[in-house]
Amino acid sequence: MLDRVDKKLTAALAVSLVLAAGEAWAFHKDVYEPRVPREILEQVQEMESPFPATPERTEEGRKIYFGKGLCVTCHGMDGKGAVFPGHAPRDFTDGKWQKLRTDGELMWVLRNGSPGTGMPVRVGTAITEEEGWNAIQFIRAFAGK
Ligand code: HEC
Secondary structure, eight states, rough: OOOHHHHHHHHHHHHHHHHHHHHTTTTOTTTTTTOOHHHHHHHHHHOOOSSSSOOHHHHHHHHHHHHOOOOHHHHHHTSSSSOOOSSOOOOOTTTHHHHHHOOOHHHHHHHHTTTTTOOOOOBTTBBOOHHHHHHHHHHHHHOOO
C-alpha cells in the first residue's frame, strides 16, 4: 500500500516538474489575480458548497489533502507550498489570498486545474466533487497559521 502511494507521489511530482519547467516563463500571474476566466468569474464566485461546514468534513478534507488528492506533494505539510521550479504552489496560510478567493473559485481550480501551472485537475480525476468541497474546507483551516 505504502509502496503504491510512493509510486503515485513520485509520478505526480515528475509530471509537475516537467510541466513547471515548460511553463516557467509562460505564466507569472500575480498570486492574487483571479484564476477563473473573467467572463465567468462572477458566476463562479457565487458558487457555494452544497454541503454544510462541519468539523467532520474538515477532517475528511484533511484525509484527502494528505491522501489520495496528493495535495501535500506540492502544497506541503504546512500548506505553504513545496519549493518548486516554475510557478510556485499557493501559500494557503496567506490571509490576504484566503479573503480574496471564494470557495467557488477554489472549486473551479480543482475542476479545471490552473492552466499554465503545475496545478492539476483533481475533481473527476483523483477525487469526487464532495471530496473536493471537503478539501476546500480543510484548506480554509490553514489561514493565518
Ligand atoms: C503537482 C502539484 C500539485 C498538486 C498535486 C496539487 N496542487 Fe494545487 N497548486 C499547485 C500549483 C503549482 C498552484 C499554483 C497555481 C497558480 O498560481 O495558478 C496550485 C494552486 C492551488 C490552489 C489555488 C488556486 C487559486 O485560485 O489561487 C488551490 C485551491 C489548490 N492548488 C488546491 C489543491 C488541492 C486541494 C489539491 C489536492 C486535491 C492540490 N491543489 C494538488 C500544484 C499542485
